[in-house]
Structure formats: C-alpha cells, structure tokens
Amino acid sequence: MSNWIIGIDTGGTFTDVAALEVTSQTLHVTKVPSTPDDPSRAVLNGLTTLMDEFPAVTAGEIQFFAHGTTVATNALLEHKGVTAGLLINRGFRAVYELRGGLRPVGADAIDTFWRKPGPLVHQRHIEEIDGRIAFDGTELRELDEAGVRAAVRRLKENGVAAIAVVYLFSFMNDAHEARTAQIIREEFPGCRISLSSVILPVIREYQRTSTTVVDAYVGPVIENYLRRLSTGLKELHLTTQQRFIMQSNGGLMRVDMAANYPNQTLLSGPAAGVVFSAQLGGAVGEPNVVTFDMGGTSTDIAVLVGGEYQENRDGSISHQDVGTPMIHINTLGAGGGTIARIGPDGLLKAGPQSAGAAPGPACYGRGGELPTVTDANLVLGYLEPHALVGGKVKLDANLSREAIRRHIAEPLGLSVEEAALGIIAIVNVNTEVDTRLAFAERGLDHRTFALVAFGGAGPVHAARVARNVGIPRVIVPPHPGISCAMGLLQTDVKHFYLRSHPASLPSLRATTINQLFGELRERALDEAHAEGFAPDDVELQYQMDLRYPYQGYELTIPCKAPPFLDSDKEAVRRAFDDAHLRVYAISAPQETPEVVNLRLVSVSAVPHLTLPDVPEGDGSTVAARVGTRRARFEEFDDYIDTPVYLRERLRRGDTVEGPAIIEQLDSTTVLLPRQKAEVVRFGTLIITVEA
Incomplete structure (x- = not known):
C-alpha cells in the first residue's frame, strides 16, 4: 500500500x-x-x-x-473579519484606540496621503467592566458580574459576533476572565470568545489587547x-x-x-516558504539566505543566518499589532497580480492593490481591465502565452497591451514597451528597498547571502533584484511555484506556551518555576494527546525570557527541564549575559537580571519530504533548448531573440548563459545578460548574478 x-x-x-x-x-x-x-x-x-x-x-x-x-x-488585509466587541477594565477603554502610538515607518513616512489605519473594534463596541486584579494576582475588587451581563447584552444587540476579553494582570490570575467567559456563554450562546489569558498570557497591556482583538476579529472566519x-x-x-495547518512560527x-x-495562522503560507528555504539553502551549501517569495499578490522577505530564521514577538500584520510568536517576515504588496496605476502625484505606481485570482490580470481574459505586473511581463516577452501552469491558463498579450496603453502609456506619453519596463522597474524597486532594509535592520552584509527565489513570479524578477541590491547569487528551487507547499512537508508540529511572571531571577523561587513549568507542560501534553501524539513522541524545550533592570526588551534563554533547582539559576544568568553580549555587543554581569516570561516549546516529529535528485548531464543543453522568443531587457534598446529552455530537461552540471528564459509548469526563470545559471543538487539553479 x-x-x-x-x-x-x-x-x-x-x-x-x-x-x-x-x-x-x-x-x-x-x-x-x-x-x-x-x-x-x-x-x-x-x-x-x-x-x-x-x-x-x-x-x-x-x-x-x-x-x-x-x-x-486576508481577513485582516481586506477588512473582512466579523464585527467584534471588547470587554476591558473600567478606565482603560482608550488603550486599544491609542494603538501603541502608531506612526508611519518606511515608505509610509514620506507618503503625504498616509492615514492611520483604523482599529478592528470601534469605541461603540468597547465596554468597561468594574473589578480589578492586582499586579501580583490578588483580587483588589470583585468582578461586577451584573455589569458584564448588561455589557454582553448591549454588544449582542449591536450585532457583534465575537467578544475579546482583556483584563489587567489576567496572566497572573485569570479568574475574572474565566468567569466573564461563563457569563458570555449564558447570555450570548454561539458567540466567539477570545480571552487574553488564553491567547497571550504575558505582560504589556496593549500588545496583549491587540492580539486578543485580532483573534476575535478573524476567529469566526477561520x-x-x-x-x-x-x-x-x-x-x-x-x-x-493527520491533518495539519501551518502556523506563523514555522510549525504545524x-x-x-x-x-x-486563529491568530497563530496569520503567516501560515509565507512561514512554509521560509522553512523550505532554510532546508534548501543548507542542502546546496548556502546557509545564509534571504527569501524572495513573490506570488500573485505579495512578496515575502525573510533573512536567515546560518539556516536559522528570526522569531518575532512584536509583529504587525496589515498594521495590526500581534504578539504571538511568528517568523520575522517582511511583506509588501508586490506580486504578479499587483495593479499598476498613476498616483495622485501623477507618477507611476505599482501596488499594493492586486487583481488577485478574480478577475486577475487583464491578460487572463476574465474581465480584468487594469494593467498588472503579469501583463507587463507578458508584453516584455518573459512569459509564454500558452505555457502558464502547463497550459491550464491562456494569456492574451493583446489584452495586456491595451490595458497598459490605456491606463499607463498614453497618460504618461510613453510607448507600451516603455510603460511595461517602467511597471517592472517600479515593482522591482519596491522589493529592493524592503530587501535592503531587511539586511540593514540586523546589520548584515548582503554580499555574504544568496537570494532564494520562489513563488510563481519570484524567479522572473529575482535576477534583476539581486543585481540591483548586490546579492551575488540567486537560488531557484526545483519547483519554485510549489515551494511553500513543499515547505509544509519539511517541518514538525510545534507549539509555544508562555506565562508571564515578572520577578528578579534570584528572588523567583525554584518551586514557583517548577510549578509554572509544570502547568505549561500539562497543557502541552494535553494538546499533544489531542493531536494524536504520545508523551514520548513530544520533545519539550524549557526557556526563560530575561532582561536587565529597566530594559523594555528581553532575550530567550534555554534552561534545564524540571526539576529546576536554585543552583541552576547561575547557569541561566551566565547564558543570558553571554547572549546579550553576542546580540548587542554589551552585557552587564554586575546587574541582576529579571525573569519576564516562562516559555515552553513542544515539538512532535511528523513525516518529512526529501527532494529527489536529477541525473548527471553531459554538459550539453541542446535537448533542453526549445527555441527562442522575442524579449525586451533594460540592457538593450529593442527586443532580442532570447533562448528558451525547458527546466525539466536540464541535468545536474548543465549551465545556461544569459540572456535566457527557463520555463516549467509552476514558474519561469529569467536570466539577464552577463548572468549564468548552473544546475546543482536536486535540479536547483544557482544563478551567478555577475558571471
């Protein structure tokens, strides 16, 4: 079988x-x-x-x-979540509205038309509740249960479908939130309930509030x-x-x-691509890689040093702040379906709006009339009209030319070809800026990295982006358009469990540490059992988040499994000092570190995909070459006859000189003049950007 x-x-x-x-x-x-x-x-x-x-x-x-x-x-990007309400302590209804002092960053900082994104829960759906838990978990005032019932009834009458509950210090004592959930079930059966003590039981009130609101907003949709x-x-x-879904943290x-x-699936698709890139980079001898996942609607960029991806605990999706652990990925609206337009300032723009799958680019012939990046690539000769997805999708270049002529070329006084080159240049610059920033924010030298190009549109643009940024090599996977699907088969089931318990490391008793880790362990094993894993199949990793006094950030430090002894604290302290020195080039051994969170990671192994290799070639690419196509490159003033190759006919050791076009079922790779692609392990292409 x-x-x-x-x-x-x-x-x-x-x-x-x-x-x-x-x-x-x-x-x-x-x-x-x-x-x-x-x-x-x-x-x-x-x-x-x-x-x-x-x-x-x-x-x-x-x-x-x-x-x-x-x-x-997409529910966040397109504002298609449900109407949600928020229950919060009296006097704190403005916490969510203030949004952590949100201000424009990056390209938004110079956009004169930028507007602060709106909240997911409006003030009319925020209800203040009496009752208070103190910082140490003791109850200062009893929960106003009558007030909770009245608030829930008002929210129900106002048409909310989900309610987020965020009370102060619920991560130290969740009694008020748990009782509130019982009341909501009594007053509003069927309502989605998101408790901050379950979703993100950690300190930092706004981050916990925003994450819980996101969970409520997208929960019914998921x-x-x-x-x-x-x-x-x-x-x-x-x-x-054994049916699994990808999480934002790179696990299933x-x-x-x-x-x-649901908040743990916000980067479900892009995370799989990062996992795949880490595996492929190591296999072909390129541990330092930057991902370039360009699909139909967006481009996802992540920097991996030594094959390890960076975890982000203070992320943002569509300007909504999320504290759930996730792979650090920069996402921008640049893909094959990205719509080109003339902005309010009269200049050519590309994105972030996308034609998506319906109606899609103009060349699809499904009713789309606006020019997209795919239309520009088709006009420039990079795409074969009858070869997209193995011929399943037919492209009409005449529709592309007409859309570009009407909406871009004529208003700007350009030829259709000049306008198409301009669209590609704009979308490439957008991705180049984010790629440079991904390196700059971590102080990394881009010349020591290779760019992994995948997604349906990634290999079309990657060679130009890498050349302009100064990245020396491009890696094109064997099936670039399927790489995220393949990444789903190269990871394990992974869960993060967190619990805030702020205290100085020396004063936090070992018995308390063991008790908190025990509670996290019990929860992890219960969920592993629900997923069909025996306790012996689950690897548990124990960690602490520590910081120096008065710091607003912390570092995660591994620690021994329970029983944790008071004598083990010194090893944790030294590991924290070393990590701080390694990350920030400074440490303070004379200071007493503080524990912020206790963290448990559970990992359960599942079957993995292994890429099949391709046969050794004889050095000739004659069998792979299927003809030429007229294509236009920046380096030339007109279209030139460009060799076209079939990817599945290339063999290990074969080399292709640019300019050239390499086609396959799921994507197209474009080689520029003065570039060379070599077929290596698994049929992977390694492009030398300046051959």
Missing part, C-alpha cells in the same frame, strides 16, 4: 499542491486557480486535480495532509473556513487524522485545533 504525504498552499492567485510517496520518494506537483470567494474550494480542487492527473494518488492512501492558508491574513474544508475533505474520502498544528488559535 502506498503512503502519500500531501502539502497544499493557498495563495492569492494560485493554490499549489505537492505530493510525495514516502517509500518510493515519488514526487508529484500541480497548481490550480485560487477561489477567493471560498478558499476551501481551491484546496479541494487542488486535491481532486492531483488525483486526476496522477491516478496513483488516492484519498485512502493519503496518510498525512498539511495545509498553508492566507484566510486569516472557524467557518475550516468547517467547510473538513466537510469537503470528508466528501473526498480523505480519512487520515492539527486543523481542528486551529479554530481555537
């Missing part, structure tokens, strides 16, 4: 599918258009298409299913999506219980648990 593992990643334009038979290491990939009105349909269509194209894959033989989704992200997906998978007779969680923690 076969043993298939499946990864499906839903993007803004296409949904990608990767399937591996574990025993024979047989790999199949395919793509289908995304369905923005109901993303679960695209997942089911992708699974059906896979089984139709490759009859060896049957639902009954699928033992493992992993999924990456942008549903939660619940409905997962319900439709589960029903559809059942109808396809996919019966395996069971699909049926994701509805309880």
Whole structure:
C-alpha cells in the first residue's frame, strides 16, 4: 500500500499542491486557480486535480495532509473579519484606540496621503467592566458580574459576533476572565470568545489587547473556513487524522485545533516558504539566505543566518499589532497580480492593490481591465502565452497591451514597451528597498547571502533584484511555484506556551518555576494527546525570557527541564549575559537580571519530504533548448531573440548563459545578460548574478 504525504498552499492567485510517496520518494506537483470567494474550494480542487492527473494518488492512501492558508491574513488585509466587541477594565477603554502610538515607518513616512489605519473594534463596541486584579494576582475588587451581563447584552444587540476579553494582570490570575467567559456563554450562546489569558498570557497591556482583538476579529472566519474544508475533505474520502495547518512560527498544528488559535495562522503560507528555504539553502551549501517569495499578490522577505530564521514577538500584520510568536517576515504588496496605476502625484505606481485570482490580470481574459505586473511581463516577452501552469491558463498579450496603453502609456506619453519596463522597474524597486532594509535592520552584509527565489513570479524578477541590491547569487528551487507547499512537508508540529511572571531571577523561587513549568507542560501534553501524539513522541524545550533592570526588551534563554533547582539559576544568568553580549555587543554581569516570561516549546516529529535528485548531464543543453522568443531587457534598446529552455530537461552540471528564459509548469526563470545559471543538487539553479 502506498503512503502519500500531501502539502497544499493557498495563495492569492494560485493554490499549489505537492505530493510525495514516502517509500518510493515519488514526487508529484500541480497548481490550480485560487477561489477567493471560498478558499476551501481551491484546496479541494487542488486535491481532486492531483488525483486526476496522477491516478496513483488516492484519498485512502493519503496518510498525512498539511495545509498553508492566507484566510486569516486576508481577513485582516481586506477588512473582512466579523464585527467584534471588547470587554476591558473600567478606565482603560482608550488603550486599544491609542494603538501603541502608531506612526508611519518606511515608505509610509514620506507618503503625504498616509492615514492611520483604523482599529478592528470601534469605541461603540468597547465596554468597561468594574473589578480589578492586582499586579501580583490578588483580587483588589470583585468582578461586577451584573455589569458584564448588561455589557454582553448591549454588544449582542449591536450585532457583534465575537467578544475579546482583556483584563489587567489576567496572566497572573485569570479568574475574572474565566468567569466573564461563563457569563458570555449564558447570555450570548454561539458567540466567539477570545480571552487574553488564553491567547497571550504575558505582560504589556496593549500588545496583549491587540492580539486578543485580532483573534476575535478573524476567529469566526477561520472557524467557518475550516468547517467547510473538513466537510469537503470528508466528501473526498480523505480519512487520515493527520491533518495539519501551518502556523506563523514555522510549525504545524492539527486543523481542528486551529479554530481555537486563529491568530497563530496569520503567516501560515509565507512561514512554509521560509522553512523550505532554510532546508534548501543548507542542502546546496548556502546557509545564509534571504527569501524572495513573490506570488500573485505579495512578496515575502525573510533573512536567515546560518539556516536559522528570526522569531518575532512584536509583529504587525496589515498594521495590526500581534504578539504571538511568528517568523520575522517582511511583506509588501508586490506580486504578479499587483495593479499598476498613476498616483495622485501623477507618477507611476505599482501596488499594493492586486487583481488577485478574480478577475486577475487583464491578460487572463476574465474581465480584468487594469494593467498588472503579469501583463507587463507578458508584453516584455518573459512569459509564454500558452505555457502558464502547463497550459491550464491562456494569456492574451493583446489584452495586456491595451490595458497598459490605456491606463499607463498614453497618460504618461510613453510607448507600451516603455510603460511595461517602467511597471517592472517600479515593482522591482519596491522589493529592493524592503530587501535592503531587511539586511540593514540586523546589520548584515548582503554580499555574504544568496537570494532564494520562489513563488510563481519570484524567479522572473529575482535576477534583476539581486543585481540591483548586490546579492551575488540567486537560488531557484526545483519547483519554485510549489515551494511553500513543499515547505509544509519539511517541518514538525510545534507549539509555544508562555506565562508571564515578572520577578528578579534570584528572588523567583525554584518551586514557583517548577510549578509554572509544570502547568505549561500539562497543557502541552494535553494538546499533544489531542493531536494524536504520545508523551514520548513530544520533545519539550524549557526557556526563560530575561532582561536587565529597566530594559523594555528581553532575550530567550534555554534552561534545564524540571526539576529546576536554585543552583541552576547561575547557569541561566551566565547564558543570558553571554547572549546579550553576542546580540548587542554589551552585557552587564554586575546587574541582576529579571525573569519576564516562562516559555515552553513542544515539538512532535511528523513525516518529512526529501527532494529527489536529477541525473548527471553531459554538459550539453541542446535537448533542453526549445527555441527562442522575442524579449525586451533594460540592457538593450529593442527586443532580442532570447533562448528558451525547458527546466525539466536540464541535468545536474548543465549551465545556461544569459540572456535566457527557463520555463516549467509552476514558474519561469529569467536570466539577464552577463548572468549564468548552473544546475546543482536536486535540479536547483544557482544563478551567478555577475558571471
């Protein structure tokens, strides 16, 4: 009997599918258009298409299913979450409205039309509640239960579908929040409830509030999506219980648990691409990489040093602050579907608005009339009109030319070709700025990195971006358009459990540390059991977040598993001093560090994808070359005959000189003049940017 593992990643334009038979290491990939009105349909269509194209894959033989989704992200980006309410301590209703002093950064700082993004919960849906928990967890004033009931009734009458509950110091004592949840269930059955003591039980009031509000805002959307997906998978007779969804932290969680923690799926899709890049970079001898994941609607950039990705605990998605641990990824609105326009200042712009999958770029012929990046690439000859997604999507260059002429070229007094070059230049500059900033904010030298280009549009633009930024090499994976789906099959089930307990390290008793770690361990093992893992299958990693007195930030330090002894504190202290010196080039051993959070990470191993290798070539690329196509590059004044190669015919050791175009089912790689691509392990392309 076969043993298939499946990864499906839903993007803004296409949904990608990767399937591996574990025993024979047989790999199949395919793509289908995304369905923005109901993303679960695209997942089911992708699974059906896979089984139709490759009859060896049957639902009954699928033992493992992993999924990456942008549903939660899109709910924030497109403001399509539910109407949510907020219960907060009396006197603190402005905490969320102030938004942590939000101000424009990056390109927004010079945008004269920038406006502060609005909150997800408006003041009319914020209710103040009497009752107070002190900083040490003691009760100062009893919870006003009658006030809670009245507030919940008002919110219900005002049409809210979810309620966030955020009380002061609930991470030290959650009694008031727990009782409030009971009252909400009594007064408002079926209402989504998000408690800060469950979602993010840590200090820093605003960050905890914002994260809990995000959870309430997207929670019902995720619940409905997962319900439709589960029903559809059942109808396809996919019966395996090993069904997982990608989290923002780079690990998986069971699909049926994701509805309880929707805020942990905000970077579900992009996180899988980072995991894949870390694995591939190490395999081809490039541990320092920067990801360039350019899909249909956005570009995701992450810097990995030594194959390790950076964790962010103070992130922002669509200007909504989130404190849930997630991979540090910079996202900008630049993709194949990005719409080109003339801005209020009369200058050419590209993004962040996208044509998405419906109606899509003008060349799709589905009713889209606005010019996009894909339309510009088609006009410039980089894309084959009949080869996109193996011929499943036909492109009409005449529609692209007309859209660019009408909306860009004529208003600016340019030719269609000049306008197309301008669109590509603008979108490339946008990604180059964010790539440079990703290095600058960490003080890293971009010349010691390679750029991993994936996503359907990534390899089209990567060579130019790398050349302009000064990155010496570009890595193009074997299946760049499916890389996020493949990344879903290269990680493990991972969960983070946190508990704030501020105290100086010497004064925090070992018995208290063991008690708190014990509570986290019990929760971790309970959830692991719900996901089908035995206690012996779960690796537990114990950590502390420490800081020096008066600091506003902390570092995570590993510590020994319980029983933790008072004598173990000195080793933790030395490790913190060393880490602070390594990260900030300074330490203060004479200071007494403070414990901020206790942290537990649980990791449960699941089957992994192993990339198959390609045969050794004879040094000739004649068999891979299928002709030429007229293409326009910045380096030339006109179109030139550009060699075109089929990626699947290239063999290990083959080299391709630029300018050239390399086509495959899921993407197109564009080589510029004076560049060279070499086929290495797994069929990976290594592009020398200045050959």
